[in-house]
Amino acid sequence: MKKLLLYIFLSFTLISFSQQKLWKGYFSFNEITDVCVSENKVHSSTKYSVFNKDMSSNVLATFTSVNDVKSDEISAVFQTSNNHTLIGNKNGLIIIIKPDGTTLDKVDIITDVPVPANTKKVNDFYEHNGKVYVSTQYGISVIKLSNFEIESNFYIGNSGEFLDVLQTTVFNGEIYAVTRTQGIKKALLSNPFLYDFSQWSVFNTSAWLSIVTFNNQIVALGNDGFTYRFTGNVAQQFSVQSASGLKLRTDNTYLTITNLFQIVVYNQSFSLVNIVNQIPNFSDSFTCAITKNEKLYIGTTRNGLFETNVANPTVFNSISPNGPIEDYAFKVTKTTTDLWLTHGNYDRTYTPNYKLQGISVYDTNLGWEKIPIAEVQNALSLAAIVQNPRNLTEVFVASGHSGLLKYTNQANPILFNETNFLESQQLVPNFISVRINGMKYDKDGNLWLTNALVDNAIKVLRNNNTWQSYNLNNIIQNPRGVHYGNIDIDKNNTKWIASYARGVIAFNEKFNNKYIIINEENGNLPSNDVRCVAIDNRNQLWIGTFKGLRILNNIDSFITENELSTTNIVIQEGDLAQELFNQQVIQDIKVDGSNNKWVSIADAGVFLVSPNGQTTLRRFTKENSPLPSNNVFDIEIDEVSGEVFFATDKGLVSYLGSSTKGSENLEAVYAYPNPVRPGYSGTVKISGLMDKVNLKITDIEGNLVFETTSSGGTVEWDTTAFGKYKVASGVYMVFVTSSDASETTVKKIMVVR
Template identity: 25%
Template sequence: MNRLGILSFSLFLLFILSSRGNSQVELWETFSDMKTINSIEIVSDRNLIYCASEGGLFSLNLNTGEVLKKYTNITGLATLSAKSIKVDNHGRLWVGSGDGSISILDLSSDNWTYIFDIKNSTEQDKAIYDMELYEDFIFVATGYGIQKISTSDFSFVDAPYYKFGYLTERSKVTDIKISNDVIHVATSTGYAKANLIGTNLNNPSTWEAYNGSPLNIDVQAVEVYNGNVMVGSKTGLLYNNGSFWLIYPNSTVMNANIKDIHVVGQDLYFISNTEIYKTNSSDFSVITQVIPSGAYTRIETLPDNTPVFGTTDKGVLVRINNNYVDIAPNGPNRNSFDNLSIDSDGILWAAGGDANGGFYKFDGLTWTNYTTQTHPEIGNGNFFRRIIAGNGIVWALNFGGGATKITGDQIINYNPGNSNLPGISGNPDFCVPFGGAFDNNGRFWLTVYVSNVNMSLWTYNGDNTFTGFTNPSSISSSNLENVAIDEFNTKWIVSGEATPQGLYFFNENGTVNNPTDDISGFYNNSDFPGGGVTNINDVIVDGNNEVWVATNNGIFIINNPRAAIVNPAQKPAPVKLRLISGNLAVPFTEVCNTLTKDVLNQKWVGTVNNGVFHISSDGATLLDQYNVDNSPILSNEITSIAVNPKDGVAYFGTLKGLSALKTSAIEPLSEFDEIVCSPNPLILPSAVDLRIDGLIENTKLMIMTLDGRIIDEFDSPGGKIATWTNSRNLNLASGVYIVVAFNKDGSKVGKGKFAVIKK
């Protein structure tokens, strides 16, 4: 395998923080769940424990358990999923990832180095499941075999070790143990060992293999203990005493799922199903459970010969003051972000979309997680798919558990048992709300995915009652999903998987209890021009009261939604979004999952496989695009987007965590205070435009000299921040300049100043 190069951390940081377009102030951040521990490494000379998780890497103080530092793809890691870690003989921490990249942290200098050979290879399973140090080499367990890498110069030694004796070629290697110059490996098709002295590991005959049941499939753990080789798989535990393979002599564990085996002091510890046991070589049949049952993943040993345990849901368990304490950095409950919403205080709310995920909120500093374990009042189950904030209220919609209303610290769950919300046929207690929105009067509307009363659209009446609306024949069997409401209080609703598929619209004419004046209609997929629309995934109403529809074949816009309720039989035709490229208007054909608008009415479109598209308010111009190749965004599959008007942070939900990008889409001030210009001084030539902060809505700006000569004038985009895009182009002389800002009628005026230094 050719070594494809190593990136320095400084170059990586330059890449991820570089500004890419349209004068945005761009600053990325990653938020992730670090409770699922894949690997643990003790660095005793630094008094540290490092933990690799699906959400990144973190370190903690060995004695106090205090979390000291977090590492994500923004702060050092090449990628977020950290599968395995190992300290080498040069004081560097190696971090193997799920995509095959290796990030190497020098513990003395805090500098990073990267190896991308495995990631850039053509192998199918590139994940790094384990790493083991031997002399001046790291043996790397991958999804296709073992790679041997020099710790001195990071060169790859030998070709990959693909075949171990008679085991299947390119078997996934899950665990490596080196003891007394012998390498032991656990693979997906069996166990193998080889001598490291004077042998050719590329020769399959060098390896001695064994794949007798239960070691014939999914072998996960290997350890050497007092001359015995202990090997565990998903279906049992065997050991070799140097002469024979023997069944472990305890019926509780002999056929169990053995996830890890580790020597701790004089004892042998192993994870069996959901328990951790210890035993001693004096009598393997005697096992002792050492800690209550849990979702354990790893065992490691502290310098004082006490164990540390990794889990899937609680982080790492460390014994402090004679008690085990679960430790993980504050973060979201899961890395799954199915739906996002911002409340009136600028707090982010997220629905996990995971059966056990619950929902979470972020106030800019701290995450608070809501599950049935932490907050039993949220209802029955944790499968929250949608979350809608507005008017000081948050509605969290539980797929199967009803609608949960959060008002301050009060939480009330509404379900068929305590309200008139419907269940489903065959299970009247299973309530599946799936979309919602607040209308212009503050009334909350929600859809149910399946209903046993032929009512899929409901509205909350302000107590424990809801009013349902009988489905017209056009949607009698539909699965209603996301909702958007226009300025005429027309509800625009995605009709999902069941026939008919399309976009439903409904207006009750302001009379919730009088169905005779209700107006409704339906756009079939075939009503969207150009063909190719088979799925509608999201809908919003923008600042111009236009209905924007996200489909599997781009974005469509209904420019005059009022016409739909005036005459549903002559509903206005959707118009396909086209972006200006050169002198051409090119149809936008991405597979779109989600979309939202920001305070500037600019659009953010999340796609299935190409990241995020940032589009101008009129839909004509692509302002920027973010994907995994040109930005730190966590995934090209975007599940939800929300832009916080309080600080301009755009949040991109994925199934791998949450990415956040600082933008200039901040709501304007009500009155002028201090207008701040940056950079100040503006040193010309400059790589950035002048940024003007502290504006009210729809500000007009003038740039003037001290003697009153107007240099330039322009309109702000509507928010708190504007950019003087001509600041780098004009031949400005060194000196002090005045910024004058005023509203349309001139009744409100603000001013600021900045200096120019011309090199």
């Protein structure tokens, strides 16, 4: 990917983590990757988050990108004796959560270990005598607990090569390491030359998966499905056999063996205590397990962490925090009352991933609810979502392979497919694929959508519940080979449709089915692969393509013209002129209440630009904000609150913006925070405004300290007198007048310094 433009880096303001109160995380805690215990807590990790439960108070604490745990992909979690949480990642990153909740990123493995980047995974942590032994894909790294610095690295292959070490333990003054390909190796822990591979000997040449010290013996899980205890060098098998062994864990009271479909617990006499083959009502596989205080904690692949009694594992309590089905967030939509999230996917060419998955729905009062797989009519690759504006109980969900789902009150799903009004692609004989993507309601309450790979590519569900199709054979070449992106509809009822390899298709049935194609050849597009379109508040069409941005300056020109041409946006930085988002892959564009544009760039985060695109107001990346990933698939804006949602491949987060849609009157104007308390460094937001109101703020004596005209429904005040100095403690009056002076209101703000 080409480098982002210089002006972008010059013009945006970094968002410090002191502002994280503006961010929220909506993460899943279902896909457990590891579990460990400390004296009073059980700690667990998912791919992109960590949480713990206090065993005495039952209080749950979560750690995500919103509080600086920005993982690559978490592979191991460990609680040290000095109450630090170590989080190991697939790329070698180690994140340390300190007892006060602050974090520290250790990048030594990433930057200093001379092995390929894809061979630095952290497999396990083991603590002994003030040091933590980190098992990795290349060997063993030793971290000192006193300062968390890496003391040394051991490369213990037979010839000194890098060797995948799965787990370590210490017994009788020797360190034992289970390796993926060279059996179990050991060395004298007091040997000052452990960095020398020749100081390590082979303890056992068989294939092993895991190793612990339990009841004063070495215990190892074999690749043959059995677990063995060692007397000297002699291995004695004692466990039941189970395929797909994963790992051993012990709290020194019990030994827990985790297999893919079985958890086995033994006591210190190596007598079988219990076997768990399934958690009732959950069809799932296991990932990890451990015991503590007579409780058994089991991590699963899709349903989170469960707690049960070691002696009587009949009742299983889910102790994962509430969250969506999974972290892979593909499309997000804010309805009137809820937030809907789908987890499907398609690639650049709109080829679906054929994934069967439920839908996650967030209710402010109830939290996350799930529409399970059983209630999606076997529809695959669920993507775009839209609410019926004339019947708020109805929500439609597009499938990239199976058609269109209609829900009423989040239930009673109806699937529209090739058997009822929609059409299947006809490129491959006997292969049924009904590919629905872009959806948009027009002002008359008709639902427009695209049906890819068929002649009748434009469909509409009329407000009287009848269907109609429009044939594109005479509009674009070979419509049976075309996929489509999103749709936006303007005030004239013209449909603007993004397409893969055909540019933008503009269509209006009210003008004798008129259409215009905007592409590279006749519309000045940088690419015919159009990823998204968005109409702003000034009747401009913003077009995001695979190779940059273009603007159609007046959508009304569709009515009078037969050809339309777009322009780029040129930014002047001193003597340097640059094209906005030149050659960048634009994945989504959303327009907020102030006509600012939120733009997501593939692998480069999100930009907020001014209405004309000349100024970058914000830039959010994984590096400077709580975004968990720079790959933002979808952006959604709550027009009432100003909250902006970012759906990424590593989770859903939101930023509380200040641009909201203008209200119809001034009855619900309010200011927050109010009062402004000592130490608060943010802005005061006055919301519930009509668009283009005149707003003045004065002190109690009538001295003017701030004045502006609103754009949208919210205005921000930095609590200064025209930006010169912070105002003193006191009561400040907010006078609001509509643009036609027909409505007025007065509010008060208390400032306490």
